[in-house]
Amino acid sequence: MKTTIKQLLQSTDYNRQAEAKGWVRNRRSSKNVNFITLNDGSTSLNIQIVANENINENILKEINAGACLHVKGTWQASQGAGQAGELVADEIIILGKASPENYPIQPKAHSFEFLRENAHLRSRTTTFGAVFRIRHNLAFAIHQYFHQKGFYYWHSPIITGSDAEGAGQMFHVSTLPHLNPPLTEDKKVDFSEDFFGMETSLTVSGQLEAELGAMGLGNVYTFGPTFRAENSNTSRHLAEFWMIEPEMAFYELVDNMDLVEDFLKYVIKYALDNCVEDLKILDQKFKEEEEKKKKEERAEMGLLEKLQFVVNNPFERLTYTEAVEILLNSPAHKKKKFQYPVSWGVDLQSEHERYLVEKHFKKPVILNNYPKTIKAFYMKQNEGEEVGKETVRAMDVLFPQIGEIVGGSQREEDYDKLLARIKEVGIDPNNLWWYLDTRKFGTAPHSGFGLGFERLVLFVTGMGNIRDVIPFPRTPKNASF
Numbered sequence: 088m089k090t091t092i093k094q095l096l097q098s099t100d101y102n103r104q105a106e107a108k109g110w111v112r113n114r115r116s117s118k119n120v121n122f123i124t125l126n127d128g129s130t131s132l133n134i135q136i137v138a139n140e141n142i143n144e145n146i147l148k149e150i151n152a153g154a155c156l157h158v159k160g161t162w163q164a165s166q167g168a169g170q171a172g173e174l175v176a177d178e179i180i181i182l183g184k185a186s187p188e189n190y191p192i193q194p195k196a197h198s199f200e201f202l203r204e205n206a207h208l209r210s211r212t213t214t215f216g217a218v219f220r221i222r223h224n225l226a227f228a229i230h231q232y233f234h235q236k237g238f239y240y241w242h243s244p245i246i247t248g249s250d251a252e253g254a255g256q257m258f259h260v261s262t263l264p265h266l267n268p269p270l271t272e273d274k275k276v277d278f279s280e281d282f283f284g285m286e287t288s289l290t291v292s293g294q295l296e297a298e299l300g301a302m303g304l305g306n307v308y309t310f311g312p313t314f315r316a317e318n319s320n321t322s323r324h325l326a327e328f329w330m331i332e333p334e335m336a337f338y339e340l341v342d343n344m345d346l347v348e349d350f351l352k353y354v355i356k357y358a359l360d361n362c363v364e365d366l367k368i369l370d371q372k373f374k375e376e377e378e379k380k381k382k383e384e385r386a387e388m389g390l391l392e393k394l395q396f397v398v399n400n401p402f403e404r405l406t407y408t409e410a411v412e413i414l415l416n417s418p419a420h421k422k423k424k425f426q427y428p429v430s431w432g433v434d435l436q437s438e439h440e441r442y443l444v445e446k447h448f449k450k451p452v453i454l455n456n457y458p459k460t461i462k463a464f465y466m467k468q469n470e471g472e473e474v475g476k477e478t479v480r481a482m483d484v485l486f487p488q489i490g491e492i493v494g495g496s497q498r499e500e501d502y503d504k505l506l507a508r509i510k511e512v513g514i515d516p517n518n519l520w521w522y523l524d525t526r527k528f529g530t531a532p533h534s535g536f537g538l539g540f541e542r543l544v545l546f547v548t549g550m551g552n553i554r555d556v557i558p559f560p561r562t563p564k565n566a567s568f
């Protein structure tokens with residue numbers, strides 16, 4: 088098994104033979120010595136390779152940024168400042184060349200846009216190495232959190248015949264020929280001839296199937312890819328993103344809010360405790376990016392400070408109705424600074440959410456009890472409300488710089504109310520017979536939520552664009568790599 092650069096850097100067992108393999112970040116020469124920085128992705132830190140005159144000139148010529156090396160030599164305490172140990176090379180084997188004329192990632196600052204176009208190589212940069220190591224750690228922390236709490240990892244299907252959110256923005260899955268598909272008598276595509284014998288799509292959410300799991304296993308969670316064909320070209324939307332959807336039997340809305348807050352704090356704290364080096368790099372990067380902005384647009388806290396703050400302070404909880412009051416009384420509304428109008432019943436826009444979080448409360452917010460008309464059919468309806476002012480037990484978690492990071496609710500467990508709502512929003516109940524069955528046989532109060540994984544990674548890394556926190560982003564007109 089190989090020794091990683093991370094392991095070697097941690098070793099103070101000097102003056103012994105050691106090896107390192109990795110990609111060249113940089114090479115500089117002074118007099119008869121060449122200093123090479125090598126990285127293998129195991130850590131953000133590079134190892135310093137010292138190449139003296141014993142290394143053949145033809146080999147040295149190939150040691151350019153991006154080349155892959157196998158170095159054998161002596162691990163020793165470093166002569167220079169900047170690193171504790173260094174590897175003095177006896178032999179350098181070039182595993183893979185990278186020509187300086189063509190290799191895109193040169194040792195200088197590249198823009199995120201440029202690196203996105205070179206996403207196949209960007210994991211070799213300091214910033215993206217840090218982002219993707221943190222992404223891994225967050226995923227691990229999520230599984231750890233739920234496992235410790237006795238939740239079961241439940242795999243909802245990716246191909247589905249139902250449209251969970253009722254949003255209708257789905258990618259179709261079909262093996263029928265594009266040209267001349269089989270048609271029914273009334274000239275519609277005949278999906279009974281298709282692979283699954285029905286019309287199918289990529290799932291927008293694993294929730295409905297997670298509910299089925301919770302009604303037998305008690306507490307479950309999904310963690311898988313979800314797909315939305317919405318044409319939103321924003322820094323917060325992807326067409327393919329990963330979602331974590333816990334679903335809990337016998338949880339009311341308040342339990343759901345307690346769980347989501349505890350969960351988010353746990354995973355953020357996990358990153359603070361386990362990704363120190365990478366977070367420091369991103370904290371510095373965050374500062375540099377903020378300095379490019381106008382003073383009034385800059386974040387009030389640095390990255391690390393912001394993460395500490397979220398972990399250490401209670402989230403603000405308030406109803407949608409209270410939030411609308413605050414917005415209507417805000418200077419931003421009075422001075423007509425909002426692009427979209429606010430009134431009771433409208434779906435809040437990201438500018439409104441961010442006003443509440445960043446300007447008014449200055450901390451994460453859990454907005455709850457939204458108007459029924461702007462939320463999905465499955466949410467539990469509140470009772471005894473004025474006609475036209477009906478609300479459902481929904482909750483959205485809003486984060487600074489992100490806006491909505493989580494959406495969830497208590498679910499409607501009453502068969503008649505659920506069926507009526509399904510019909511009201513125009514969904515064919517026959518397509519949801521299996522979902523309705525859970526309300527027919529041993530129905531139970533239950534709740535759940537969905538965390539957009541990339542929005543969490545965006546928040547924790549302080550990156551500005553969701554395309555930069557997933558290895559290969561899928562967005563409108565872009566599915567390269």
Ligand code: 4AD
Binds near residue numbers: 293328540
């Ligand atoms: O609010 P949403 O649409 O809720 C659901 O899908 C529910 N079924 C969740 C549940 O109750 N089990 O999506 C949940 C979260 C959002 O809060 C957001 O963080 C993220 O998923 N999200 C997206 N992330 C990236 N790109 C997109 N296009 C996203 N759409 C939603």
Ligand code: MG
Binds near residue numbers: 491493494
């Ligand atoms: Mg939502």
